[in-house]
Amino acid sequence: MKKISLVTGANGHLGNNLVRELLKKGENVRAGVRNLKDKEPFEGLQCEVVYADLMDKDSLRKALEGVDTLYQVAAVFKHWAEDPEKEIIIPNIDGTENIIEAAREANVRKIVYVSSVAALSLDEVNSKGKIDETTWLKNSHGNAYFVSKKESEKKAWDLAKKYDLDMVSVLPGAMLGGEFLKKTPTMMGFDSILLGKMKINYITEMTPIDVTDVAKAMIVAAEKGKKGTRYILANEEPVTSDEIIEIAKKFVPKLEAPQKYTKEQLLNLADKLEAESKKTNTQPSLLRSQVELYYGGINRHYDITTSKKDLNFNPKLGAKALEEYFQRVYKSL
Template identity: 30%
Template sequence: MNESVLVTGAAGFIGSHLVADLVKQGRPVRCLVRKTSNRKWLDGLEVEMVEADLADEAQVTKALENVGTVYHLAGAVAGTRQQLQHANVTCTRGLLQGCAKMPNPVRVVHVSSLAAAGPSTRQRPRRATDPCQPVSQYGHSKLAGEQVALEFADRLPITIVRPGAVFGPRDSEFARLFRLIRSLRCNVLLGSHDPPVGMVHVADLVKLLVEAEMQGTCLQSLAGPMNSYSVDDGVYFASDPKPLSFRELGLKVRGMLHRPHAWTIPLPVTAVRPFALMTQVVAQLKDQRIVFNLDKLREGAQDAWTCEVKREFAELNWRPRRSIDERFRETIQWYFDNHWL
């Protein structure tokens, strides 16, 4: 029997695209989902569904039966420190502990975030060999998840991928931005410095994830705290080589949104902070995960979020298959076709 590929976070934006690609390749796919997961993007795909809590050892062991590869995408992008710690660290440890107990080594591709590495400068993109300097609770939790992966590097073949800002069909975050441009005829920016951001289309990210599994290098065991990686340590970034600021993005897409004269309006960080604090308090009181909060405000106030992808080009033979302009045009058309705009 062919070994299955287990995808955690399979029902999510990135996970559902990855699952579809793996199915298209003819690989047997097992989707790890929660009871509350909305599985609409997985409907019609020939996959096996498994409900499991990654913090539950017995459930993880059962989910890993006859699995040869794991793509670990499950996690949280917002929440309290405790929620982020549980989703991005505790659950990662539970999964890798289960993988390490399997009779045969399980290949693991761990999807982290550029936030774990931290912001860059305008003059120089971040590299995998740079010391990690996260600025948000989310970034710290993702880095802690990478530290867990490093602890298992002597027992499991693990590769880490750090995507920048991911966009494409089914993504709700960029859809909210585009709705503002279309409905209010303005592109609202955080602050006046307008940092460049490394962005990647979900289809290009999926291609990089698969290439990382097939031919990426693996983490090497390292004693002591993790603050940097060498070029052979199995850490890859995922970003289009041409970063965009959100001002530039707004200017590019406003015509695609049929709002060619939409205004660009920068809001001072000090003016936005009370709103971010309010949404954070409401989220905590209602036990909800609202993406925009003080944590995201800290990320948005940085100088730049760019990363170098020369290693990805050389080692994984990876390139974005279409220009970023084409990708945003395709994404916006999908939003229109599916009544998201």
């Protein structure tokens, strides 16, 4: 009997592309979702689709029956909510605790836990001047998503050590592309640039990476990843906002670059927009935390030596991944 791999969040962008890569390798895949009516992501795929809600431990126990490898992908991915603690932070932390404990009960052989580069330090660097996997986020600037990624990964590691589980974590950068596109906040941000909808430029640089490179590295991590290790799955060098605009202009030559403002001007604007959002209970078009996290001065140069050595990780360059994504979006217009 072939081993079973469970992918949680299998109808999301990373989860679904991971399912596809596992199937290409002949794996026996169980796809965990909260909504069994969401069938489109699995059309033509020979996988078992099961109910798996991180907040429903019984569903996790059932989904994990007979599972050899758990790919814990599911998470809340948004940067704003009316109640960030209740809607973003607590679900990601409690969901992590539920799935790790359920995996222990099921005697799962290997856990590949998906975190994010958002869980890494923004300013601590090694001797190469780069951020490596030994660092942890210290200042989230009030961004609930960043807080949730750090705290939920730490929860996963606390439990893995407590129960002596064979677990690795992977920390992807800004994912795009792949066979299955389910728009994430990351992709919607890039889309807004290409479509000329981003009128205010608060991004200095980003680290786009093809989701297929991430999925393939996760599969290697399940077999060759060293217990207790964090693996950064991002490009070493970021793509600047000016480079992003130039790539977009290959498809939209007359694209007007977003207006540039000083950081102080952007922070003042974000404060006004956030104040208005509290009255309307709608997401503001700009968050103060986004300005702090993405506008200048933030190091996004990663040391991926460990991922290269253990996982043979050699991703497509960020500029190339972004160009291919823009080309795909442009063709769909």
